[in-house]
Amino acid sequence: MPTNDEFQVYREALAAELQPAMGCTEPIALAYAAAEVGKRLGGYPEAIDVEVSRNIVKNVKSVIVPNTGGLSGIEAAVAAGLVCRRPEARLQVLADVSDTERAEIRERAELPMTVRQSHEPDVFFIKVTGSLGGKTAAVTIRTYHTNITRIEENGVTVLSKDDVCADAQADGEAWSIPELIKAARVMPLMEAETLLNRQIDCNSAIAAEGLKDNWGATIGKILLARKPEDPATQARAWAAAGSDARMNGCELPVIIVSGSGNQGITASVPVLIFARALKIDRETTLRAVLLSDLVTIALKQGIGKLSAYCGAVSAGCGSGAGIGFLEGLTDKEILGVIRNALAITSGILCDGAKSSCAAKISMAVEGALLALDMVKNHQTFKAGDGIVQSTTDSTARAVGRIASRGMVSTDREIIEIPRGNPRLQTREESRPSFLSSV
Structure with missing residues (x-):
C-alpha cells in the first residue's frame, strides 16, 4: 500500500488550485491588485496607472465584472477593487459589495486612468499604481492570479517575492x-x-x-x-x-x-x-x-x-x-x-x-x-x-x-482583431489606450 508521502505533491496542488473565486479570474486579479493599492493608500487614488500583459487584456475586455451593475473591462475591474479595498478576500474581493459601493464603482469606472501594455516577458502580468495625497502605492502580480510579487510605497519596495517571469514551458517538469x-x-x-x-x-x-x-x-x-x-x-x-x-x-x-x-x-x-x-x-x-x-x-x-x-x-x-x-x-x-x-x-x-x-x-x-x-x-x-x-x-x-x-503569435493576432461589442469599442475609442498597438 502506498504511503501518504507519495501523494503529498498532489495534496498540496489541490489545496493551492481549488480556491473559491467570484467572477472571471483575470478581472478579479486586477481588482485584487487594485484593492491592495487602495487599502495602502487609505482611499480612492487621484491618479491611476495600470500595466498589463496582452493576455490580461484579452480575458478582461469582454467579460462582466460581478457586483458592478453590468460593467466590463479593465477600468471597471480596477475601479471595483479600489472602491472595495478588501484584498484579504483575494479572489472573492468583490463578493460583498454594498449598494453604496456599487454606485461608487459605476461612477469611478468612467473617470480617466492610464492603461498600457506591459513590456515584461510574463504572459500573466498586472501592475496597478495609485497616488493619493502625495503618497503612492504599487502592486505587481505575476504568473498566476493571487501571486503578488512586489509591493512598493512611495517608491520603496516593502515586499519582494520571486519578482521574475516564471511562466510554464512545455519542456518543464510535468506529472506522469x-x-x-x-x-x-x-x-x-x-x-x-x-x-x-x-x-x-x-x-x-x-x-x-x-x-x-x-x-x-x-x-x-x-x-x-x-x-x-x-x-x-x-x-x-x-x-x-x-x-x-x-x-x-x-x-x-x-x-x-x-x-x-x-x-x-x-x-x-x-x-x-x-x-x-x-x-x-x-x-x-x-x-x-x-x-x-x-x-x-x-x-x-x-x-x-x-x-x-x-x-x-x-x-x-x-x-x-x-x-x-x-x-x-x-x-x-x-x-x-x-x-x-x-x-x-x-x-x-x-x-x-x-x-x-x-x-x-x-x-x-x-x-x-x-x-x-x-x-x-x-x-x-x-x-x-x-x-x-x-x-x-x-x-x-x-x-x-x-x-x-x-501560439504566441496567435495571441497577438487575436488581440489585434477589433472587438465586436459596440459599447466596448466606443468606450475604448473615447480614451487613450495601448490596445491599438498591442
Whole structure:
C-alpha cells in the first residue's frame, strides 16, 4: 500500500488550485491588485496607472465584472477593487459589495486612468499604481492570479517575492498521467475530501443558476432542450450553464482549477452528472473528480495559466478521464481517452473570456465523450496521427509546446482583431489606450 508521502505533491496542488473565486479570474486579479493599492493608500487614488500583459487584456475586455451593475473591462475591474479595498478576500474581493459601493464603482469606472501594455516577458502580468495625497502605492502580480510579487510605497519596495517571469514551458517538469490515475484509485481522501465537496457544491450551484435564468447566450438551456434526460447532453449543458452565468456577472462563487473557474466547472460538473446517472457511491464520485482535477492541472503544466489555447480542452480531457473512471475503465483505457480527446479538441482557440466560452466548454466535453466512446469501441488514435505521440504523457508535452510556444503569435493576432461589442469599442475609442498597438 502506498504511503501518504507519495501523494503529498498532489495534496498540496489541490489545496493551492481549488480556491473559491467570484467572477472571471483575470478581472478579479486586477481588482485584487487594485484593492491592495487602495487599502495602502487609505482611499480612492487621484491618479491611476495600470500595466498589463496582452493576455490580461484579452480575458478582461469582454467579460462582466460581478457586483458592478453590468460593467466590463479593465477600468471597471480596477475601479471595483479600489472602491472595495478588501484584498484579504483575494479572489472573492468583490463578493460583498454594498449598494453604496456599487454606485461608487459605476461612477469611478468612467473617470480617466492610464492603461498600457506591459513590456515584461510574463504572459500573466498586472501592475496597478495609485497616488493619493502625495503618497503612492504599487502592486505587481505575476504568473498566476493571487501571486503578488512586489509591493512598493512611495517608491520603496516593502515586499519582494520571486519578482521574475516564471511562466510554464512545455519542456518543464510535468506529472506522469499514469501515476495520477493510480493516485486517484488509492490516494487517501482525508484532506482532499473537503476541497472536492466544496468544488462539487459550488460549481453545481452556479450551473443550476445558469439553467434557471437567461445568462449570456444561454448555451446550457439551448443544449438541455435537445435531450433533457440524456446524461451526455446534461453533462454538456450543465457545464456550459455554469459558464453562462459566470461570464455574465453571476455573483455566486466558483471553485477554480489552474486559475480558471471555467476549468473548475468543466472538470467537476460533467463527472457529477454521470455519477448521478450511474448511481455511483460518494467515494468513487470524489475519486473521479479528483482524477479529473489532477489531469486538468497536469495538462496545463506545460501550457501556463494563460495562452491562445482554450483551457476548457484540458478540463474536458480531465472530465473524460473522470467519467471513464466512473464507468470502470482500466488505467490503459483512461489514458486512451485523454489521448483521443487531445487529438479531437486541441484546435480550440482562447479568444478571451466572454459568453462563447460556454459553447467551447460544451464542445470540449463533447470531445471527451467521443474520445470515451472510441475507447469503449476499442479505437484510439495512433502515434503519428497529427500531434498524437506514442504515449499520453508525450502527447500532453506536444500540446504544451504548441500552446506555450507555437501560439504566441496567435495571441497577438487575436488581440489585434477589433472587438465586436459596440459599447466596448466606443468606450475604448473615447480614451487613450495601448490596445491599438498591442
